[in-house]
Amino acid sequence: MSNNVASWGSFIKSIASYSGDLASMTAPPFILSPVSLTEYPQFWAEHPDIFVAIAEEADPEKRILLVTKWFITTLRGQYASRNEQLGSEKKPLNPFLGEIFMGKYQPAAGTPTRDIGETILVSEQVSHHPPITAYSIFNDKAGIELQGFSGFKASFSAASIGVKQVGHALVYIKEYDEHYLITLPVLHIEGILSFAPYVELEGHSFIQSTSGYSADLSYSGKGYFSGKKNSFKATISKSAIKQEGKPLYSIKGQWTGTSMVKNEATGKEELFYDSKSTPQYTFSVKPLEEQHEYESRKAWLKVSEAIKLGDYDLISKEKSKIENAQRDLRKAEEAGKPWQSRFFVACDPRVNNGDKYVELSTSLGNKPNSCTNGAPSQQNWRFVREKYDKGEIKA
């Protein structure tokens, strides 16, 4: 191995003097993941059965509970799966502009599941500086669609990494013409000094529905209110977020374990969600030979193989090939037409990022799903279904 292999010590030092560009951070091979960030939106529907169940519920009060439950089911894959499966959090591949990841959710072999129709994911890297991934997950049979976009801002101190997420997610239920806006939590990375980084959530996620119901989720780790890692508390209200009054329900537990829900009117408590005993679905992508050259697994194949081999020279050689090709593309675009997203459109941010709940709840009155009268913006992205339906690349 060559001498450009960063040791853990120098990696920690490079974190402390971090300049803002994660891609330029040389990490030791054992922390590198062969998976690109464009793949991460797949965690939003690891339990497509729980996702479609939202649209099958006729009572809006039960729907907000189901949205909250589904959201909780997404967290384990999103934030704990690398740690649980690989022993630590990893540094994902930094996607190139226009990179695509798509596929379908299928019941795992041998698991008895009902027929919920097809659930499809379309994800695309819509910005490289800063990195932003836009995605949509839809199930036409149930008439439910999720879309969102995601980026992050990292801040570094000697022993920890703080990550603020940029973006939001929107659920749309056709039958009720109802939207749910979801904000993303702040996270930080622990365990750096002991060579085993892992993610812990902090702060809040808010869910606001056009039905008027809302949920306020707050997160904590070891040593906070429950003492356990991956803890959360939530309240469900009939009003917009942060308005006075008693909540209808309160929920608490661990998003990697179990949680309980309490009906605040009756005092009755029951199991809300057990992350370890739900039917398993697998996410499947087309075979490599049927994939477009911009599809993530095909494009990164050689880099991924080099990472699995732990061959640092090969990793940088294969990575440079992708980076140089991208540089050439950008130069060609400067002369001609600017790059355009294949499935998404940049639009006016009528919905604010972060946890500004007041703006979130008021902006919901503006039909968050429509994107017609705004100037293009690098901060807000919407899925254009026709672009997928009429396009050549399919999941």
Ligand code: CLR
């Ligand atoms: C990406 C969008 C997902 C949620 C999510 C989970 C983990 C985050 C990731 C996002 C962005 C990249 C991230 C990662 C945890 C670690 C990794 C911040 C927000 C950084 C780049 C890796 C730093 C290196 C350490 C492993 C030491 O929906």
